[in-house]
Amino acid sequence: MAINTEVRDGRPSCQVNGFCMQGCKIGAKWSTMYTEIPKAEATGNVEVRPQSMVLRIEHDKTGKVTGVLYADKDGNQQLQKARVVAVAGNSIESPRMLLNSASSMFPDGLANSSGQVGQNYMTHTTGGVYAEFEKPVHMYKSTVVPGIVHEWKDNDPGRGHMAGYELEILHLGLPFMSAFLNPGKSGWGRELADSLANYDKMAGFWICGEDMPVESNNVTLHPTEKDQYGLPVPVVYKTDHINDTRMRNHAYDRSTELFESIGATKVNYLPPYPASHNMGTNRMSEKARDGVVNKWGQSHDIRNLFVSDGSQFTTSGTENPTLTIVALAIRQADYIADQMSRREI
Numbered sequence: 001m002a003i004n005t006e007v008r009d010g011r012p013s014c015q016v017n018g019f020c021m022q023g024c025k026i027g028a029k030w031s032t033m034y035t036e037i038p039k040a041e042a043t044g045n046v047e048v049r050p051q052s053m054v055l056r057i058e059h060d061k062t063g064k065v066t067g068v069l070y071a072d073k074d075g076n077q078q079l080q081k082a083r084v085v086a087v088a089g090n091s092i093e094s095p096r097m098l099l100n101s102a103s104s105m106f107p108d109g110l111a112n113s114s115g116q117v118g119q120n121y122m123t124h125t126t127g128g129v130y131a132e133f134e135k136p137v138h139m140y141k142s143t144v145v146p147g148i149v150h151e152w153k154d155n156d157p158g159r160g161h162m163a164g165y166e167l168e169i170l171h172l173g174l175p176f177m178s179a180f181l182n183p184g185k186s187g188w189g190r191e192l193a194d195s196l197a198n199y200d201k202m203a204g205f206w207i208c209g210e211d212m213p214v215e216s217n218n219v220t221l222h223p224t225e226k227d228q229y230g231l232p233v234p235v236v237y238k239t240d241h242i243n244d245t246r247m248r249n250h251a252y253d254r255s256t257e258l259f260e261s262i263g264a265t266k267v268n269y270l271p272p273y274p275a276s277h278n279m280g281t282n283r284m285s286e287k288a289r290d291g292v293v294n295k296w297g298q299s300h301d302i303r304n305l306f307v308s309d310g311s312q313f314t315t316s317g318t319e320n321p322t323l324t325i326v327a328l329a330i331r332q333a334d335y336i337a338d339q340m341s342r343r344e345i
């Protein structure tokens with residue numbers, strides 16, 4: 001969870017006041033925005049240029065990348081030279097940037113000799129189950145995910161689906177709850193109002209299941225629509241696999257049994273959110289023909305071009321992805337430093 005249980009790193013311990021999805025008011029919860037980035041800036045080796053947009057990654061005639069052309073906050077085009085370029089726009093903007101950097105040498109986009117840039121877009125197989133109880137349970141009086149049920153996280157095809165899921169106790173705030181709660185058949189009107197009036201008597205799970213990589217779930221460039229910089233906008237295509245539906249239904253049924261066994265008077269389902277954890281689209285592979293980057297996140301095609309975000313994921317796993325993305329980035333940073341000192345890149 002990366003939340004301080006005691007005073008650490010100049011930040012206080014968690015006060016368990018809840019509603020962390022709005023951001024932590026006291027800074028107990030880790031966030032690069034107020035932890036690593038200010039420290040990195042203080043070294044004098046990092047400069048953040050906010051409200052800038054990369055227009056394309058440039059390369060020389062040998063195919064090595066040489067820097068990025070970007071629009072600064074005033075809309076002026078700037079060329080930033082670079083010995084190494086690390087793309088970190090995650091699963092939608094990173095493939096978009098590589099595809100938008102197509103050139104006569106790389107007509108299908110950078111790092112795309114395999115044709116895998118933009119393919120296998122994954123989120124997680126999700127859904128919500130919120131039970132109402134007779135008496136108040138005050139779910140919001142805690143961190144946002146105070147517990148996890150791991151019972152069904154392993155692969156067991158006997159359940160009727162492949163891969164696994166976990167149930168995360170998730171404390172939603174009222175605005176989120178009112179947007180997604182879907183009681184009864186209508187999901188609207190009196191029944192919704194009654195359920196929301198029971199907010200302090202509610203507790204629930206968020207389903208976080210492994211979403212299979214499917215090549216037809218992808219990010220491509222729109223053929224005609226452009227953004228304010230004149231760049232083709234991304235088109236994101238994502239649809240459930242039958243495995244997702246089976247897994248979600250299994251999770252709905254087990255959650256309902258669990259809540260009814262402890263006295264729930266009513267169980268509501270929340271539909272899957274349209275996007276949750278974006279993963280895949282520049283996947284890691286051992287062989288260049290199967291993916292975009294190697295185990296260090298280094299592109300198979302261009303040695304000094306790296307992908308440093310969740311688009312490297314080959315599968316989505318059954319866990320929230322942030323800490324894995326961070327671990328991969330730290331490992332990659334060590335690799336880049338080593339390769340630069342040896343003048344390999």
Ligand code: SF4
Nearest residue numbers: 014015017018020024
């Ligand atoms: S409960 Fe959440 S928002 Fe409140 S102090 Fe703890 S981490 Fe921060």
